[in-house]
Amino acid sequence: MALPSDTLLFHRRVLISAAVRAGYAHTCRYEEPAARREIARMTGVVMSVCGPGRGPTTPSMLIDALHRPLEEIAPELFSDVAVRGLTILQNGDLSDDVYSEGCEDIVELLSGGVDPARGWLPTWAWMHAELVENEAFRRINEGANEDEYTAHRYFVVKNPAGAERQLAQLFAEAVGMRKSVRYVPIPADQVFRDKYWWPCPVCQWPMHVDEFEVRCRFPLHDAVYFVRRDSSKGRPLLQPRDGDVPRQPAARVFLREGPDRSMCVETAVWRHIVISGVSEVYLFERLDRLRLHGVHVEIWPNKDRIDLLVKVPATGWVKTLDVKDYASAVSLADKICQKPLAARTIVIPDYRGEAQRDELTALLPNMEVLLVSEVISQVKAQIRKAKRQ
Known part of the structure; x- marks a missing residue:
């Protein structure tokens, strides 16, 4: 079995990157003034990849196409890969496919140039994996020895979310350094009724909340639940969607402010x-x-x-x-x-x-x-x- 040509692989990655960026822009088009302009720009990128008379030719056509597998936009680019069924949008929101598959092929669309969307696009939408890793650990690599580096990376994997003060204490005990990757407040779409959040039982990162459905956005972690009506000590309980999901994480209290506010690593780091x-x-x-x-x-x-x-x-x-x-x-x-x-x-x-x-x-x-x-x-x-x- 031979690899596809470099040109085909590059065009596929460009199309995926443009689709992901346009899809994210669509989800925040009412809040972000530059979002519609970004969709138009990415429509141009997709048209360039597809060639004259092929693929979506207007922003609205592109958004419609992003609700279907990308192989329908450019069948020749996806005929040989498992990601040919990659769908960017589902009911107007980013699909889990974006996080599980789309992030793998992100490339810089304006290499060496000024990317006007970097001020508001999330890093995972334009940073490829190696760049994310380099940026995340850049601050500690310069002064850390090998043991400190290993301890730091181990800590991030084991503790991707938690209360800010507790994370700081655990980090000091485990790593013994002051510098760490950046933790941010848990996003609103990972919090239930502004009161609770649940860690994925596999990766421990806050799961996505969609009304009464709670799930890890990495589908292969097989963590999908429904919020039950009853509770334990006043906290909501989860019910696995099916019998293949044996673990039921306990709800964590969400705090927006204060020394114990609820934090997690950024999506790109996760x-x-x-x-x-x-x-x-x-x-x-x-x-x-x-x-x-x-x-x-x-x-x-x-x-x-x-x-x-x-x-x-x-x-x-x-x-x-x-x-x-x-x-x-x-x-x-x-x-x-x-x-x-x-x-x-x-x-x-x-x-x-x-x-x-x-x-x-x-x-x-x-x-x-x-x-x-x-x-x-x-x-x-x-x-x-x-x-x-």
Whole structure:
């Protein structure tokens, strides 16, 4: 299996980026004076990608098209990828697809120029993942040693939201530094009746609230609930949407002001640092429990040059791992080809499945690709081998 051409991939990313920006602008067109101008600008970008006489040619046509899969705008750009069903708008609001899939392919549309929308667009709508990461940790990288960097990143993944004073205290105890990534007040659409918020049981970031539905906007976390009428100690309770959602997080009190006001990391940090970090930390913690059996594991050594270094000294077994969580195997493979990894093994969450693992293996024949569970199985096999020696 071969990767699509660089031109096709670039045009796809430009179209996705323009669609995401136009979709966000549409959701705030009544509050933001520049939103309608942004939709018009992005219509021009989409027309340029699609070519003469193809695709939406007016802002209203573009907004209508964003309520349908993007493959209908440019079928030739999406014929080979899992994200061909990506839909930007749903009932006039941003769909969860934007957060789970659209953010993966964001590119700078005005590279080297002045982007007039950056003053009001959220960073995730125009920053690609590497830029988000660099900006988030820029303040601590200059003065932090490797242990401080690791502790800081670990803290952000484990504590993406909470009461401001408590977060500060926990940060001081865990990291011992004053500088941290920026936390902001929890947005209104993640608060129930201006009184409560719920952390996703997987990533711990505040879930989206849509009247009486509460859900994590990363669908693969499988966290969708309804607010029940009864309560516990005066706080609303959640009811899982179906039997596949076993966890029911407790409601947290929302405070808008004061030293204990409710805060969370920005959406861009959640999507590009916390989401991937959840899988990295999960794998690290599972392997770290095996230390007594002769397993040595490090997370983000050399300031994240690789994600995990795993060794079983008794058998001489060593693996360098990079955990990746992408909807599109094609996009991920292309980015790795453009910027090769220091690690020799790519690890994907189990929810991405064997199909994506096999697709990545075909696209990247020089790399080993494993599911998280397969890494754990390999390490346990090495422990059994060591005991037989």
